Amino acid sequence: MWQKNKKLCALYWNKYSPIVRNILLGIFLLVAIGGRIYNWTFPEEIERQYGELSKVIYSLEVFDNRVLNLRVGTGNIVIAKEVTANIDMGGDINDAMESRAKIIEYFLHHGWEPVSLHKNNLKFRNERYEIDLFGPMRQKPLAHNHWLVTVGFNTIFQRLRF
Structure with missing residues (x-):
């Protein structure tokens, strides 16, 4: 049972982790660049x-x-x-x-x-x-x-x- 769930979790993790990582990186860059523009403007x-x-x-x-x-x-x-x-x-x-x-x-x-x-x-x-x-x-x-x-x-x- 555990091995089956482990394989299923690994399948979803490998499939969706790059998407989640890219979304978080995008939010971070948006806030950082937006903050710099705010400070300059x-x-x-x-x-x-x-x-x-x-x-x-x-x-x-x-x-x-x-x-x-x-x-x-x-x-x-x-x-x-x-x-x-x-x-x-x-x-x-x-x-x-x-x-x-x-x-x-x-x-x-x-x-x-x-x-x-x-x-x-x-x-x-x-x-x-x-x-x-x-x-x-x-x-x-x-x-x-x-x-x-x-x-x-x-x-x-x-x-x-x-």
């Missing part, structure tokens, strides 16, 4: 999006007057737009867990839904934005309580980092 819209995301970071009360620097367009993201900031939460590396608790409490009380709350990697989402917070254990040097914060729009492209 609408620079004003992209700058507006970066400005909006920058305002989001500065509007978060838990990071009041703690932003060290802000940069846009990190990574090889074609369609999704994001802004990254280095945040000094004060103190040294030993204060990181206290800062983590303060950050989690702030986001939970301000309408953000927790997506993942790993030790040094926090992710929250609301209706409009998605925010990733990377704790000081992933930063160099480990002497300071600096967090890396990335804010992007809550879209499928942001979740896939495309």
Whole structure:
């Protein structure tokens, strides 16, 4: 019985796998080329999006007057737009867990839904934005309580980092 099903599955797999592969490759190329054309054609819209995301970071009360620097367009993201900031939460590396608790409490009380709350990697989402917070254990040097914060729009492209 198993051998018969195995042969049947192999027959269909050999017949349809190139079709599925070509469809997925076509979708990937369409999105990649479309994203590049979008970036080239609408620079004003992209700058507006970066400005909006920058305002989001500065509007978060838990990071009041703690932003060290802000940069846009990190990574090889074609369609999704994001802004990254280095945040000094004060103190040294030993204060990181206290800062983590303060950050989690702030986001939970301000309408953000927790997506993942790993030790040094926090992710929250609301209706409009998605925010990733990377704790000081992933930063160099480990002497300071600096967090890396990335804010992007809550879209499928942001979740896939495309």
